[in-house]
Amino acid sequence: MSIRTEPLIGVTRAQPRRRPASLAAWLDREPVFSWLMMTAPILFLAAFVGYPFVYGILLSLQDRPVAHVGTFVGLKNFARDFNDPIFWRVAINTFVYTGVATLLKMVGGLALAVAMNQNFRMKNLVRAVLLLPFIVPTVLSTVAWMWMLDPAFSIFNWFLIALGMPKPGPSWLGNPTLAMASIIVINTWRGLPFYGITLLAGLQTVPPELYEAATIDGASGWQRFRYVTLPLLQPIILIVTLFSVIFTFADFQLVYVLTHGGPQNATQLFATYAFDIGMGAGQLGLGASVALTMLPALALLILALTLYMRRQ
Amino acid sequence: MVTGHTRLEQAVRVWLPVGFFLLLALFPFYWMAITSVKPNAELYNRNMMPLLVHNPTLKHYVGLLTETSFLLWTWNTLLVAVISTAISLVLGTMLAYPLARMRFAGAGLIAMTVAAIYLVPQPLLFLPLADVINRLDLGNTLTAVILTYPTMLVPFCAWLLIGYFKTVPKELEEAARIDGASRFQTMRRVFLPLCTPGFISAGIFAFTLSQNEFLYALIFLTKSSVRTVPVGVIAELIRGDVFYGGQLMAGALLGSIPVALIYSFFVEHYVAGLTSGSVKA
Numbered sequence: 001m002s003i004r005t006e007p008l009i010g011v012t013r014a015q016p017r018r019r020p021a022s023l024a025a026w027l028d029r030e031p032v033f034s035w036l037m038m039t040a041p042i043l044f045l046a047a048f049v050g051y052p053f054v055y056g057i058l059l060s061l062q063d064r065p066v067a068h069v070g071t072f073v074g075l076k077n078f079a080r081d082f083n084d085p086i087f088w089r090v091a092i093n094t095f096v097y098t099g100v101a102t103l104l105k106m107v108g109g110l111a112l113a114v115a116m117n118q119n120f121r122m123k124n125l126v127r128a129v130l131l132l133p134f135i136v137p138t139v140l141s142t143v144a145w146m147w148m149l150d151p152a153f154s155i156f157n158w159f160l161i162a163l164g165m166p167k168p169g170p171s172w173l174g175n176p177t178l179a180m181a182s183i184i185v186i187n188t189w190r191g192l193p194f195y196g197i198t199l200l201a202g203l204q205t206v207p208p209e210l211y212e213a214a215t216i217d218g219a220s221g222w223q224r225f226r227y228v229t230l231p232l233l234q235p236i237i238l239i240v241t242l243f244s245v246i247f248t249f250a251d252f253q254l255v256y257v258l259t260h261g262g263p264q265n266a267t268q269l270f271a272t273y274a275f276d277i278g279m280g281a282g283q284l285g286l287g288a289s290v291a292l293t294m295l296p297a298l299a300l301l302i303l304a305l306t307l308y309m310r311r312q
Numbered sequence: 313m314v315t316g317h318t319r320l321e322q323a324v325r326v327w328l329p330v331g332f333f334l335l336l337a338l339f340p341f342y343w344m345a346i347t348s349v350k351p352n353a354e355l356y357n358r359n360m361m362p363l364l365v366h367n368p369t370l371k372h373y374v375g376l377l378t379e380t381s382f383l384l385w386t387w388n389t390l391l392v393a394v395i396s397t398a399i400s401l402v403l404g405t406m407l408a409y410p411l412a413r414m415r416f417a418g419a420g421l422i423a424m425t426v427a428a429i430y431l432v433p434q435p436l437l438f439l440p441l442a443d444v445i446n447r448l449d450l451g452n453t454l455t456a457v458i459l460t461y462p463t464m465l466v467p468f469c470a471w472l473l474i475g476y477f478k479t480v481p482k483e484l485e486e487a488a489r490i491d492g493a494s495r496f497q498t499m500r501r502v503f504l505p506l507c508t509p510g511f512i513s514a515g516i517f518a519f520t521l522s523q524n525e526f527l528y529a530l531i532f533l534t535k536s537s538v539r540t541v542p543v544g545v546i547a548e549l550i551r552g553d554v555f556y557g558g559q560l561m562a563g564a565l566l567g568s569i570p571v572a573l574i575y576s577f578f579v580e581h582y583v584a585g586l587t588s589g590s591v592k593a
Binding site: 024027028030031033034035037038040041042044045048049051052053055056059111112115116118120124126127128129130131132133135136137138139140141143144145147148150152153155158189193194196197198201202243246247249250252253256257270271274275278279284287288291292294295298301302303305306309310 | 325337340341344347355356358363403407409411416419424427428429438439440441442443444460466467494495496524526527530545546550563564565567568572575579580583586587
């Protein structure tokens with residue numbers, strides 16, 4: 001099948017003049033063509049991702065109030081972060097938020113996938129509808145949740161009070177523990193369809209013969225799930241989880257809209273805290289240092305995921 | 313009798329869990345919709361059963377469209393989403409085609425870097441980017457977000473398109489090359505027209521991601537006239553006084569409709585793109 005094509009082109013193009021022909025041949029060499037093709041996107045990414053990334057590291061080493069010239073202070077910003085009790089609160093919050101939400105999404109997503117992996121009418125419609133929380137802009141759906149959790153007009157409190165709870169009912173976003181639980185639930189609500197539908201696609205690739213064989217061998221429903229389904233889904237579960245951990249760990253919008261990190265920093269995450277310091281208080285350098293403390297964990301996760309996807 | 317019983321059992325087995333997930337997924341949207349058509353007298357009466365509306369009204373929608381800049385925000389959002397999606401598809405293709413089809417030194421490194429950039433979350437970059445945008449004097453212009461959204465969308469489109477390009481058979485390209493077409497002609501005239509489904513998937517994703525974007529828009533767009541829907545809704549519809557719930561929910565619902573519409577037209581492409589990343593990889 002592999003026919004050498006270069007000489008042919010050389011012959012057809014060589015007739016009028018020699019130099020353009022060799023230029024055309026040069027342009028058609030795989031490395032030349034590839035690098036020329038990729039120049040524009042690479043320059044774009046270098047200017048708007050590479051440069052800001054390096055510049056962010058430089059910023060974190062400066063005392064740089066907004067609209068002022070920065071002065072180099074070495075690692076002072078990081079030292080200040082590590083001596084800041086709120087910073088540690090933020091670190092714990094971020095890990096709790098990421099850990100619990102990821103676990104809920106994984107378990108709920110598996111349940112959703114298994115529930116959807118049955119034959120029933122309107123399955124494609126149901127699947128499309130179930131993905132809505134994932135595709136609707138997060139800020140807008142979070143606003144609906146904000147209203148559902150409103151201190152005065154919460155729908156949940158209306159039911160709790162109707163069931164006999166004394167007024168005014170729980171303060172979902174005013175109580176530190178409930179506020180953390182609320183943002184975890186809403187993050188789960190939004191991310192669960194992504195898990196569920198991706199895992200469903202994985203489930204559908206499991207050959208039915210495997211289940212039949214397991215059933216003949218006397219495996220119960222749970223055993224079929226545990227010893228057939230789960231091992232085959234493992235690669236997909238791993239990829240989806242790494243994905244979701246990265247973006248939950250660096251989440252911003254949900255918390256910014258719902259609680260602004262409050263009450264008393266109980267829901268403050270790295271991203272919202274960096275925003276408060278950098279944008280709110282105008283301390284660009286210190287804010288950049290807070291954002292950069294996410295880097296080691298994120299770099300590990302990103303490296304793991306890219307290596308894993310490459311190996312696949 | 314027996315078959316009737318098992319069919320009922322079957323229906324329960326399917327619809328009990330599926331119904332639960334549907335209720336969970338849809339309730340916030342129901343709540344948005346019902347709140348947006350409630351008159352204030354019902355909205356702020358804590359003794360009324362809140363799940364139903366007795367005298368529906370479009371007052372909040374009228375208020376939203378006449379008293380706020382909502383329509384302008386919608387226009388801004390669509391404009392930004394369309395332009396940044398187009399830029400990202402073009403630049404993404406320019407990365408994806410060589411990475412999917414050519415053999416050259418450094419291809420592996422570039423592919424890994426593109427994947428890694430796709431996974432870098434915005435909060436890591438927003439402070440230095442804000443400074444860059446300021447120095448370019450682009451604050452409060454739509455150009456600021458049109459330039460910055462592709463930082464997430466280009467790697468994303470490239471990555472999705474690499475996967476799609478690899479599934480396209482090579483024979484047609486080889487035939488074109490034998491016929492004397494240059495690599496560029498082969499790509500443009502022969503290969504790319506075969507890839508429409510891949511472009512639709514990547515395009516829808518990029519479009520929904522730009523509609524969803526909040527952090528850059530929040531930082532770069534502080535004037536009402538240049539805001540996008542998410543930022544406008546948060547910055548201007550949440551007000552100090554109590555009686556803003558109806559308009560806020562109307563804004564949230566109307567703001568979700570463009571994305572939901574596009575999504576409903578191309579849902580199969582969307583799902584294919586969503587699951588290809590992890591399942592096919």
